[in-house]
Amino acid sequence: MKSDITIDCIGLYCPMPIVNTTKQMKAMQPGQVLEVVADDEGIKQDMPNWARMTGNEFLGIEEAGGKYHVFVRKA
Amino acid sequence: MAEKEKMTLILFSGEMDKALAAFNIALGGATSGMDVTIFFTFWGLNVIKRNEGGIKSKGIMRNMLNFMNRGGAKRLPLSKFHMMGMGKSMMLGLMKDINFPQVDELMRTAKELGVKFIACTTTMGMMGIGKDAFITEVDSFAGVATYLSEARQSSVNLFI
Numbered sequence: 623m624k625s626d627i628t629i630d631c632i633g634l635y636c637p638m639p640i641v642n643t644t645k646q647m648k649a650m651q652p653g654q655v656l657e658v659v660a661d662d663e664g665i666k667q668d669m670p671n672w673a674r675m676t677g678n679e680f681l682g683i684e685e686a687g688g689k690y691h692v693f694v695r696k697a
Numbered sequence: 698m699a700e701k702e703k704m705t706l707i708l709f710s711g712e713m714d715k716a717l718a719a720f721n722i723a724l725g726g727a728t729s730g731m732d733v734t735i736f737f738t739f740w741g742l743n744v745i746k747r748n749e750g751g752i753k754s755k756g757i758m759r760n761m762l763n764f765m766n767r768g769g770a771k772r773l774p775l776s777k778f779h780m781m782g783m784g785k786s787m788m789l790g791l792m793k794d795i796n797f798p799q800v801d802e803l804m805r806t807a808k809e810l811g812v813k814f815i816a817c818t819t820t821m822g823m824m825g826i827g828k829d830a831f832i833t834e835v836d837s838f839a840g841v842a843t844y845l846s847e848a849r850q851s852s853v854n855l856f857i
Contacts, residue, residue: 644728
């Protein structure tokens, strides 16, 4: 999946990946896609739920080598 | 846009682990677009006391209390296995291991994201401490009616 901006959340645990996502999203334009790379498994559940609560679009997760690449589109 | 959902937390406890839990939830709310208010009361006031300098109060009893109960985000004990600070420094080590922020960092992030801090004036009166005992990030000093006016409109309300 393609993204406009990627943030590295490797080694971070809840709530930091979501906090960093929120901060990054504030600086983005509607329609842009953010890729969050994380290795805490909690992100698999947390990001779809975060997107639902904030009205942003959760696009999916790609898993590779213990890393989760999570994609969200800014509403 | 619809009115924002609200979250109110009462932080009654003055221990590091409980403060971490409170700020973690507060950050979750704030990043999910909620209006979050933390009402600090009783031992919870220790979390928002400034770390520097002494804290003055009137009378021997209150001075003794404030000496033993100095507070400040960096001085909070653990609620379990504190072991005169040994347990706490081990816990801080474990947190560092997983890049988990300390209480003061979480608190700064909470303020950045617009979390509101209210200090309980009743406890302040009882313990004999003034507004100058606290960090400047405290938004207001108030009592139960203020808490309730927020809490009754909140969909999440926790006592920690």
